[in-house]
Amino acid sequence: MPDQIKDELKAIIKIFSDSGLVSKVFLFGSLARGEETPDSDIDLCALTTKANRRPLDIAIELRKKLYGVQKRPLDLLAFEQTRFEEDAARSTSFAHLIENEGIVLYEQSRY
Numbered sequence: 001m002p003d004q005i006k007d008e009l010k011a012i013i014k015i016f017s018d019s020g021l022v023s024k025v026f027l028f029g030s031l032a033r034g035e036e037t038p039d040s041d042i043d044l045c046a047l048t049t050k051a052n053r054r055p056l057d058i059a060i061e062l063r064k065k066l067y068g069v070q071k072r073p074l075d076l077l078a079f080e081q082t083r084f085e086e087d088a089a090r091s092t093s094f095a096h097l098i099e100n101e102g103i104v105l106y107e108q109s110r111y
Contacts, residue, residue, distance in 0.1 A: 026102035
């Protein structure tokens with residue numbers, strides 16, 4: 001993965017972790033598989049434990065925070081963590097694919 005993409009991912013993850021909204025972030029897609037091209041976008045899946053907030057609202061808020069930082073196109077999915085884990089248990093689910101083929105870029109400390 002090129003250094004420019006690594007630097008952009010570090011900046012994105014810093015914003016996500018500072019937001020207090022995210023418990024875990026996966027990188028998935030071509031970048032995670034090492035198959036990126038110059039036109040590849042960044043595919044991220046953000047998990048939240050904020051059960052009182054809709055994942056869509058969290059994704060929108062995170063995207064707003066990325067204004068001016070994000071350089072490449074970004075696909076951002078957001079899930080409530082418990083729901084994601086339930087879905088990931090089914091081998092045919094997209095969550096299962098993300099959990100098994102994705103790369104964890106951030107995980108909130110449990111302590």
